Amino acid sequence: MALWRLIRSAPGWLFPLAAGLLMLFLPEFGLSFALSRQVQLACILALVVSGLNLSLGYAGELALGQAAMYAAGAYTAGLMSIAGYTDIVLQLTVSGLVALAVGIVTGIPGLRLGSWSLAMTSFFLVLLVPDIIAVFGETTGGRNGLSGIEPATLFGEAIDSDRFYLVVVIVAILWFAVLRNLVVSRHGIAFRTLKQSPVLASSVGISVFRMKLLGYAIGAFPAGLAGALFANIDMYVSPEAFGFTFATAVLAACILGGATSVYGAAVGAAIMQLGPNQSSEFQQYALVFYGGFLILGGVLLSGGLAKVAKQATARLDRAAGLTGRGTRARPGDTDRPAMEPMPGRALVVDGISKAFGGNQALDSASLRAEPGSITALIGPNGSGKTTMLNMICGFYRPDSGRILIGDTEVQGKAPERVAGCGVARTFQTPDIPDGVTVLEAVASGRYSTDRVSMLSTVLRLPRHHRVRAADIAEAERALDVVGLSHLRDETATALPLGMRRLLEVARSVVAEPRVLLLDEVASGLDEDEVERLAGLIRQLRDAGCTIVLVEHNFRLVLALADTIVVLAQGRVIAEGPPSEIEHNPRVLSEYLGVVAEDTELAGEATS
Ligand SMILES: Nc1ncnc2c1ncn2[C@@H]1O[C@H](COP(=O)(O)OP(=O)(O)OP(=O)(O)O)[C@@H](O)[C@H]1O
Numbered sequence: 001m002a003l004w005r006l007i008r009s010a011p012g013w014l015f016p017l018a019a020g021l022l023m024l025f026l027p028e029f030g031l032s033f034a035l036s037r038q039v040q041l042a043c044i045l046a047l048v049v050s051g052l053n054l055s056l057g058y059a060g061e062l063a064l065g066q067a068a069m070y071a072a073g074a075y076t077a078g079l080m081s082i083a084g085y086t087d088i089v090l091q092l093t094v095s096g097l098v099a100l101a102v103g104i105v106t107g108i109p110g111l112r113l114g115s116w117s118l119a120m121t122s123f124f125l126v127l128l129v130p131d132i133i134a135v136f137g138e139t140t141g142g143r144n145g146l147s148g149i150e151p152a153t154l155f156g157e158a159i160d161s162d163r164f165y166l167v168v169v170i171v172a173i174l175w176f177a178v179l180r181n182l183v184v185s186r187h188g189i190a191f192r193t194l195k196q197s198p199v200l201a202s203s204v205g206i207s208v209f210r211m212k213l214l215g216y217a218i219g220a221f222p223a224g225l226a227g228a229l230f231a232n233i234d235m236y237v238s239p240e241a242f243g244f245t246f247a248t249a250v251l252a253a254c255i256l257g258g259a260t261s262v263y264g265a266a267v268g269a270a271i272m273q274l275g276p277n278q279s280s281e282f283q284q285y286a287l288v289f290y291g292g293f294l295i296l297g298g299v300l301l302s303g304g305l306a307k308v309a310k311q312a313t314a315r316l317d318r319a320a321g322l323t324g325r326g327t328r329a330r331p332g333d334t335d336r337p338a339m340e341p342m343p344g345r346a347l348v349v350d351g352i353s354k355a356f357g358g359n360q361a362l363d364s365a366s367l368r369a370e371p372g373s374i375t376a377l378i379g380p381n382g383s384g385k386t387t388m389l390n391m392i393c394g395f396y397r398p399d400s401g402r403i404l405i406g407d408t409e410v411q412g413k414a415p416e417r418v419a420g421c422g423v424a425r426t427f428q429t430p431d432i433p434d435g436v437t438v439l440e441a442v443a444s445g446r447y448s449t450d451r452v453s454m455l456s457t458v459l460r461l462p463r464h465h466r467v468r469a470a471d472i473a474e475a476e477r478a479l480d481v482v483g484l485s486h487l488r489d490e491t492a493t494a495l496p497l498g499m500r501r502l503l504e505v506a507r508s509v510v511a512e513p514r515v516l517l518l519d520e521v522a523s524g525l526d527e528d529e530v531e532r533l534a535g536l537i538r539q540l541r542d543a544g545c546t547i548v549l550v551e552h553n554f555r556l557v558l559a560l561a562d563t564i565v566v567l568a569q570g571r572v573i574a575e576g577p578p579s580e581i582e583h584n585p586r587v588l589s590e591y592l593g594v595v596a597e598d599t600e601l602a603g604e605a606t607s
Contacts, residue, residue, distance in 0.1 A: 001320045008322060013180060016263050020173040027165060036165050038274055040233060043172040046269035047226035049253045050179055050262070051219030057259030058183060059215030060195030064247050065106055065122030069099035069220040071129050071242035073227020075140055078237045081149045088152040088159065088167060091228045099224025103217035111212050118216065126247045130239040145238030152232040168229050172266075175222050178458045180262045182218075185457040185464070186471060189436055189444045191215055192260075196433035202415035203393060203425055204507070205448020214454070248290040255294060258306025260435060267305055339481060339539050344371030344546035345406035345422060345514040347392065352401030352411070353570075354387055361387040363570040364401070367548075369515070369563075374537065374547045376557045379567035380591055385550045386428065388567070389517050392548075393425055394418035405515060420448050422514030426507075426521050430500035432492045438484060438503060441492040443475035445507035478506040482536060498529040505536060515546045522553050534560055554592070558582055566591060 023039065031039070048066050055061050073095035080091050106125055110118030133140045140146055151158045152167075159167060182188055190211060194201040198208045231237050249272060257268025303310075347369040354362040362384045369375035377385050390396045392403055394415035403411040405421045413421075424445065432441050452467040479485040482502040487495065492503060501521055508516055518537070522530050530553070537560055541547055551557050557564060557578070564581040566574040568590045574581055581587055 004316050004320045005322065008317065008320070013177075016176065016180075016266075017173075020169070020176070024166065024169050024173070027162060031165075033161075036161075037233070040165055040168040040229070042270045042273035043168050044226040044230050044233075045250070045253060045273050046266040047172060047175055047222040047229075048250050049257065049269045050175065050265040051222045052250055052254045053219075053257075053259050053261065053265045054179065054183075054191070055215045055219040056254065057261065057264075058188065058191035058195060059212055060191075061111075061212050061216060062116075062119040063107070063110070063122040063216050063219075064119065064251060065103070065125045065216075066219065066223045066250050067242050067244075067247040068106070068122070068125045068129050069102055069223035070227045070230070070246070071133070071239075072102045073099045073224030074231040074237045074242070075133070075146065075227070076224070077228035077231040078146045078149050079139065081152070081231070081235075082146075084150075086150050086153045087156075088154055088228075088232065091152065091232070092171065092225050095228035096221045096224040099220040099227065100217055103220030104213065107213050107216040111209055111216070118212075123247075126242075126244060129242050133239040140239075141237075143239060145236055146231075147236050149231055149235040149237070151235070164232065168233075171225055171229060175225060176262060176266065179222075181458045181460060182454065183262055186443065186447060186452070186468070187454050187457055189433070189440050190447050192433040192436055193444055193447075197431050199395060199415075200427070200431040200433075202395075203419055204445050204511075205416050205419035207414070207416045218454070245286050245290070248287060248294070252290045252293050254304075255301065256304055258304030261304070261306030264304050264306035339543040340477075340512075342509070342512055342540065342543040342545045343514070344544050346370055346404075347515045347546055347548065348402070348404040349388065349392065350402040350404070352388075352391055352398040352403065354384075354391060354396060354398055360570050362391070362398075365567065365570060365572050366401075367565050367572070367575075369546050369548050371514075371546045372541060372544045373562040374541050374549055374560050376549045376551060376561035376564045377567065378551065378554070378557055378564060378591060383567040384570040385567055386519060387570075389425060389519055389548070389550060392418070392515075392517060393423060416448065422512075423517065424508035424511060424513035424515070425517035426501070426504040426519055428520045428523070430497070430504050432500060432503065434493055436492055437489050438492045438495070439472065439475050439479065439488040441503060442478055442506045442510055443471040445478075445510040446471050446474060447511075449511050474510050475506070478510045481509070481539070482506045483532065498525045501525060501529075502533065502536070505533070509540060509545075513545065515548070516540060518547065518549045518551075520550055520552060522551060522556055530556060 026039065027036065048070050051066050051069070055063050076095040076098045077091040080094060085091065106121060107118065110121035130143070134142045152164065153159060183191070190201070190206050193204065194206060194208060194211050201211065202208055230241070253268035253272040254265065256271060257266070258264030349365065349367040351364045351366050352362055353360070353364055365384065365388060367375065367377065367388070377388060379385055387396065391398050391411070394410065394413050394417065397412050401411065402409055405423060408421055410418050410421055450467045450470055452463050456464045476485060476488065479488055482505055484499060484502055484506065487499070495503065505521065522533055525533065534556060537547060537549065549557070549560065561578055564576065564578055565572055566581060566587050573590060574584045574587050
């Protein structure tokens with residue numbers, strides 16, 4: 001166990017890097033020509049699979065177009081070589097960019113149409129590849145393939161096959177380092193957030209369309225690199241290499257290795273290439289094998305080998321006493337650190353209406369919430385409370401009426417733009433992406449603040465380090481406030497419900513919102529947790545934030561709210577301070593179901 005602790009104290013990238021370097025020096029140990037070729041083909045397949053992992057595993061978008069990007073890269077490099085541009089760095093750059101462009105152009109229509117459209121358009125793209133190559137037969141060599149490719153050069157010198165092995169392995173190592181930098185960054189967490197739920201993603205300021213397109217297009221880049229390398233191995237490119245069988249092999253390697261894993265792509269590709277792909281008899285039945293594997297693998301091996309490795313790691317961690325710091329929130333309210341000022345903005349909902357078909361969910365409903373105050377929105381089930389929150393956040397467009405944050409009208413704006421105006425929210429059912437730590441989940445709330453480009457992130461430029469330090473500092477501060485800082489490295493989704501609700505509050509305050517919308521944040525909590533939450537909400541109010549609280553716990557509402565707005569059948573039936581609302585006969589009958597003369601409470605109300 002001491003050895004395991006030592007292994008776990010090393011940075012996570014050390015072992016993959018060591019494996020990469022080992023591969024680099026394999027020829028020193030006498031690598032046969034056949035094996036050297038297989039290792040190169042495994043690296044090439046791993047590059048293609050890594051692109052699918054990014055779009056499918058991280059961004060949650062099933063898109064099978066990698067085979068087409070791979071073809072685009074291979075033909076680009078091949079044609080460049082024939083035209084006399086044999087420099088491998090130039091070929092890799094241009095092929096990667098061409099594949100990226102193919103990704104963007106083919107991704108836009110598929111993503112615009114939504115749902116399964118991208119899966120369908122990318123699938124048809126792969127089926128069309130041989131035909132597209134045939135149509136441009138004069139340039140591409142059509143079905144006979146593209147021959148006449150010259151040996152690649154580097155700085156004017158021809159690269160022999162031994163040195164080309166090094167080129168392939170170095171490109172793979174560099175790309176995997178880039179991909180790793182991307183997925184562990186705030187952009188990687190943003191991809192996971194998007195995969196978890198587009199609604200959640202836009203509520204923290206992520207543009208769903210842009211992020212999905214980025215995931216798909218960036219995934220195309222390594223496929224382009226792989227194509228350029230492939231064209232230079234055999235110095236011949238034929239359309240058969242990029243067909244449906246290859247696309248299925250990529251998907252099978254992705255599922256086998258684990259889609260939500262950077263190195264799973266390399267492992268899946270290596271097993272696929274060094275195992276079944278070697279035999280020519282296998283090639284004959286490849287599609288049947290891949291099809292069967294996808295059905296079985298998808299069911300029996302969900303998460304792939306990467307998940308198996310993660311489970312084994314977790315077991316060893318537990319055995320070595322590296323986890324299990326408890327899942328209770330830390331001490332009570334009095335120990336909570338003071339909150340920085342959080343100046344709110346007035347929220348005005350002015351006569352909004354919304355109908356779903358014939359169902360009038362909201363009917364000229366208005367509400368005003370002031371900075372430094374808690375406005376509770378209550379009403380029976382189906383009265384339109386969540387619809388109201390969804391309209392404030394931009395998820396629904398009102399049929400009529402206005403919504404203002406300060407002086408800015410936000411009705412009709414996209415949710416990520418409303419989030420950019422300072423509106424943050426929690427969800428009725430806590431919505432937290434899979435596979436991220438508590439700290440990462442909270443820090444993801446800052447995505448729309450302190451922007452940093454993906455390029456800065458993968459190259460680890462100073463701006464990336466500055467923003468990352470701020471993300472961590474703010475997330476730690478928010479965790480301290482909600483009392484979860486001792487759980488910062490735990491898996492966020494593994495926390496019990498109460499902790500997840502507190503985590504959501506931390507995530508929503510980390511970007512210092514102007515308006516905070518809390519949707520049934522106390523439901524399912526025990527008394528201690530409700531007490532703790534109430535203290536936290538008061539603290540947020542005292543810091544100056546504008547808070548709208550949708551809540552069924554009437555006692556909590558009476559204890560917390562400065563103003564209560566009561567909805568029934570989409571209309572505001574009462575509005576006022578708790579002392580008034582708790583005696584309002586209409587509220588008592590419509591919301592609490594109390595018949596006026598029958599109860600003491602109602603007696604008070606009518607007196
Ligand atoms: N996306 C939708 N499509 C169709 N109808 C909807 C949609 N969202 C809400 N509704 C309907 O609008 C009405 C108001 O629903 P809403 O969820 O806003 O109520 P609520 O007050 O939040 O209820 P609860 O307390 O149960 O969460 C309901 O009749 C509901 O069925």
